[in-house]
Amino acid sequence: MSETKFAPRVFSGIKPSGGLTLGNYLGAIKRWVEMQGESYETIYCVVDLHAITVWQDPKELARATREVAAGMLASGIDPEKSVLFNQSQVAQHAELAWIFNCVARVGWMDRMTQFKEKAGKNAEKSSLGLYAYPSLMAADILLYHATHVPVGEDQKQHVELTRDIATKFNHDFGEEFFPLTEPVIEGPAMRVMNLRDGSKKMSKSGESDMERINMTDDADTIAKKFKKARTDPEPLPETLDGLKDRAEARNLVDIYASLSNQSSEAVIAEYAGAGWGKFKPALADLAVEKLSPIATDMKRLMDDPAEIDRLLGRGAERAREIASPILDRTHEIVGLIRS
Template sequence: MNEAVQTSSTFTPRVFSGIQPSGGLTLGNYLGAMKRFVDMQNEGSHETVYCMVDMHAITVWQDPDKLRRATRELCAGFIAAGIDPNKSILFNQSQVAEHAQLAWIFNCVARMGWMQRMTQWKDKAGKNQQNASLGLLAYPALMAADILVYHATHVPVGDDQKQHLELTRDVAIKFNHDYGVDFFPITEPVIEGAATRVMSLRDGSKKMSKSDPSDASRINMTDDADTIAKKIRKAKTDPDALPSEEKGLEDRPEARNLVNIYAALAEQSVDAVLREMGGKQFSEFKPILSDLAVEKLAPISTEMARLMQDPAEIDRILGHGAQQAREIAAPILKKTYDIVGMISST
């Protein structure tokens, strides 16, 4: 591979990330993604570009009306969580055609073997891969395009998306090598925080998911204060008191999950939480966690409900964000076409 490829440090610092509008935002989405998006926006050290990746959502079939509503609800969730459309670019993916156009170039750069090694492809396609959509297989090339069409230097990702970001880096390196250029950055992952992977309230070994048949397994960002408190009160735990050190959470997945959630909501380290809470039984800790969760999350659910009463305003925000996004993406795509050898009008 070309040793002269550009690293992220040689580009304008820019963050890109997206969430699928497949319905049902959870506490996992908030702590694992949205809260960190807000923090990066407010730090002001990077340009921040955040996207509802509706093109990714349709790699499995979506009801059109539900997809439209989920996209607007996700936008409402971004804003309610603290994303300011005046500080960040906020849009839905399908309004910026450059994503799909660059994805085709990357389909021709990426190798089939790369795609077939993706854990998410294996999990979602399962044993019936011949009936899975081509889009599901090519998902990582579109994700690479999402990131690189903005020359994004950093991407906040959960552990489950780290493999896809590694493929994005591979695509950038191969493109640069194949065409003898230093054009695409080698994007850096940002994986940090106590609750980058929030687990089920009913089974600490499984990720909190909107697809879990048990609503008690998750806190939805649309849950009201009473519902949040009830779910935490009924969360699965073990009979032992909280330890005073993190090593005491080994082999205690439910305890670790609740401590991680508290740490993330309180913006403290796990060690700091355990120094304060060590020795408490869950009968004492759960009400404390519940009060904190309600304090942090109930205002978000209330604001989401208010925003959803005016879908036209949400659509206006998304349209404006798409226009801003295209101002960055269009010249990068045009240069890509020039590098590849395609004729395009000025």
């Protein structure tokens, strides 16, 4: 196979289920906004087809899809600089996913840890979509010949599967058609943890609202949650190594670092020896400063759903323009006739 050069292109998406949290913002959207100004073409998606792998109330799904889009727009995703759309408006995602279902191996899917976590003991009652959704995720990425995917550490396995599918397709058909996508994992808060339990990821579906910061929270709620966040009795250490076995403390330091565009080491240097009575209010003030404008703009956007739909529709048109020739060529390579 001859070596193919792929233009640098980023793809990433967020599932519309349960509302956006600070984890979504710091672990994904903030980085996506920064990548708009770099040397990539950026494509960002609300992955509503992934959401329906488990039951969704139709009206709530539509509302949540718009809310995620509003959150992305309010955070700085510019529909002029990036392609922004919801997945189900671009049918090529599902078409390529079927081809990849026929390339991927059952054993590969059996090793996917997220399916095991989500299905639990009732795996046989789970939808086929939940089992096969890593194949759709690979299609999401490779449909645009994306070379880079900004992801959290917990999604790295899916990018590795995407590389496996691309490698097998290229080998099976003797053509280096799909790129071997690289995961982009960087920043101090790529994995934001629960404010009540530092061993668990901040989740939209957690039992208590106090364990997460919602992107729609008002200033008073944000401040209250950070001030009540679980910590330990020890002050902040002089070096980052001193937080090794202090998960809740490390989480708050990482959040502060990401919100202030500093390294975690710089935050420790600034607050070494400080108690939580000093650090938590400082973190709360910083979070309110950075997040309140986003929440305000989200509300403005959600008051005009037709405008959100218009922007998503225009983004879908642009996405189809990129995706169509790639899928058409995929059909030719596989031997599927297009009359």
